Amino acid sequence: MIRLGGKYQHLVHGFGCGCLSPEVQHASRRLEDLSRRGVLAGLGAAFFAAAAPPIAFAQAPASPSKILLKQAKVFDGKSATAQSGVQVLIEGSRITAIDTTNSAPPADATVIDCGGRFLMPGLIDAHWHSLFAAVPVATAVTGDPGVIFTASTAEAQRTLLRGFTTVRDVGGPVFTFKQAIDTGIIPGPRIYPSGAMITTSGGHGDLRMLTDIPRTPAQLSIVEKSGGAMIADSAAEVQLRVREQFMQGASQIKMVGGGGVSSPRSPLDMTTFSESDLRAGIAVAQDWNTYVTVHAYAPKTVQRAIAAGAACIEHAHLMDEDTARLMADKGIWLSIQPFLSVEDSVPLTGPSAERLQQVFVGTLTAYEFARKYKIKTAWGSDMLFSPDMTARQGTMLTHLSRWYSNAEILQMATSTNAELLALSGPRNPYPGKLGVLEAGAFADMLVVDGNPLEDINLLNQPEKSLAVIIKDGKVFKNTLAA
Template sequence: MIRVGKKYQRLIHGSGCACHSPQMGDVTQALTAFNRRGFLAGLTATAAAMGVPGPVLAQASGRPGRMLFRQLRLFDGKTDSLRDSAQVLIEGNRIASVDFAGEAPPADAKIIDCGGRVMTPGLIDAHWHTLFAALPLQALLTADAGYIYLAATVESRNTLLRGFTTVRDLGGPVFPFKQAIDDGFVVGPRIYPSGPMITTTGGHGDMRALSDLPRIPGGPLSAVERTGGAAIADNIGEVQLRVREQLLQGASQLKLVAGGGVSSPRSPLDMTTFSEAELRAAVDVARDWNTYVAAHAYAPRTIKRAIAAGAACIEHAHLMDEEAAQLMAAKGVWLSIQPFLSEADVPPMAGPSREKALEVIAATPRAYELARKHGLKTAFGSDLLFSAALTPRQGKMLTHLTRWHSNADILKMATSTNAELLALSGERNPYPGKLGVIEAGAYADLLIVDGNPLENIDLIATPEKSLALIMKDGAVVKNALPA
């Protein structure tokens, strides 16, 4: 049986809990058999133990043939204002039409009256960690894989109920979890997976115990690597191997750790990990697969090296200087940055990690100012980690951007702009349709908001109250509209 402490019982216990039933005992046995590569098989066994047939395990209210949303005000993801008297027709998992002339609905369409509420595209988080968001770091390093996946299943549903219908996962063994969502076994957002972050010995993400050192090239993998938390590479050949391994498993883009990080206590923020040649080797393999490399980098020198090697996107960059910002602008490199404004935006930390977090928080305003000054292509990501109490701030993080952007620009960033970044994955794009917009042919990922987020962006921070309806891939996952 999986034993869950009182602190985390609320992650899996709800009303009408059947944890002590014979069926749940069978479920628990199935969960204990989970491992990183056997996730789908274990989940299917869990469904069978519960008597649930196949992919209907996670279906919310189903996907009708046609659905017409009428009497709504439309934010299409690209413009600065709302359009009134709109109606949107959904067929399957796509938007069939957007109409402002009040055309008669198809005879077989289910009609949903929005009562003048606002429709927006589903939100996109460009820097998320599906498996690492809700559990403390120590639990992730020590817990059974079944428990980690179970907690992630709960958090994945919560992510979707916050209005985030798509995430770009920037590190973790998320491939089978993504497949479980796509196949309908788990409720959650679309996932653009990177797989384990690729780092060097001593780089951010190298969470090995010191007893695992020295590393023997070609020797057995450490526990962190076996579970898919990180992939360690210390020369060009190893970099190429690790990149190809992630692409083989279905990575839509690659995450390389070019410098130090906050949560890894032994990796200083000022350090630079991979050489330019090693980074370029990763970029070359990614290009051969028609996708791109996102480089984790905080310090100016690290940012410049990653850009010189051909990285298409810089993650974080909070410590960048004027020269680094100018170089990003000149090369058209994307900035994927997180608005960390206080310790409330980061998990509880101590020692070197807390000191580094405070340094990043202090540098955040200048980084956003440089991004605006130089017109950088800027994506929104939250990068919330290691805390079930912190993840509900996902929408709150988006509202922090009012210090530098209008409400309309904030919503565009979290929808159509983030979708442009996702599209860099080219042929490796797992969802090649249009995302982040409401227009004919786009995926039917949308929100119905009680109130006008263009006037009050704080509505995004209270999704349990403000989001009257959530649709992902043409299926309604929440509907609190009046009958």
């Protein structure tokens, strides 16, 4: 979602998925020879080539093996309050001790004096698109892998410096990019990758030109070659495409169950996959001991996904009370984004603008239902296609104050979101505890200048309010004196 003038409004993504308009696809036809593997291979070469790359990418810092954060006011990710006078010991990538006795630091530890500041787990965004978040429309039109890599690399670092140490990527060829972050070649958040979103002909994410119809299954469209989406029109195709994502390292799968706001040919109320086709994809995910999340707005679409065995629903802004009650009864996760106004979206006209208003109105109702029926609710931002919009990632989190207390917001963006990520089971790329500050958990944490339990808007100003950012035991930012 990006605020643009009329010249480019037709080129942008809508809610819910990183997908390009038909016009962009048409402009990108010259890239027919760039298969998905070719793009990824090109990025991989940029990451791992022996020769020096033309751009010097910042690598993960070399942090000491032991770090002690002393005199901290600790919010552990689960409690409603913070405890003062606590020190936290990090050894390697893990927290080894939460100490309230102020024991002497190990002789070989580097000490960071928090000076009574607020210490909390790193933030988690449950709906993110790592390769589409900050790539401008002009870049999407040219489709240059090097430029896309550069823009996404810069955004990954900005995401981390906003305090988001983990994201769940719900659509995009992010596997090699994730590897570059995990190996320390570039700084960025942990990524739980879905790979290409699985959709149908005419579904949200099917961005072929009408001249490309009828479809030839053996010949992939441009969006499929890029790895942004894969089209499947039978149970067998669904199984194939889901298995392909797992082969590449997906931790969970995203299937597109309905339409989107600005998708040119997929109305918001439509339902795509049949229940049996959804079941086919979900069965494969279950065979891989993980789960499927389904993009769905309308009640019928959400209910079909639940009947097929989906563990999580993305969006559901238009759900009715019966659907909310069903989600609660079945223990289904709701991954929803608090879209409130045009400031959170791209200006749209015609039918898309009408759908956009539906989502704004539906947001208010959906969150009320989520609270009323105690649905397991995760938070995500779904910012797309502009660094100006991604800079609002923290703002989207603070939108939750309309329905939740500050403590509940912090819990949702840390320990609650971590529970959703843990559904990936043995496909979890980071086996261990996230979203909490406790012994044995990953050392992902933030030192905040101020108390977000009292002022959640501190997270709107990460460049000012975040004094220390640590991910995987490595210090990426520290403005405190030694």
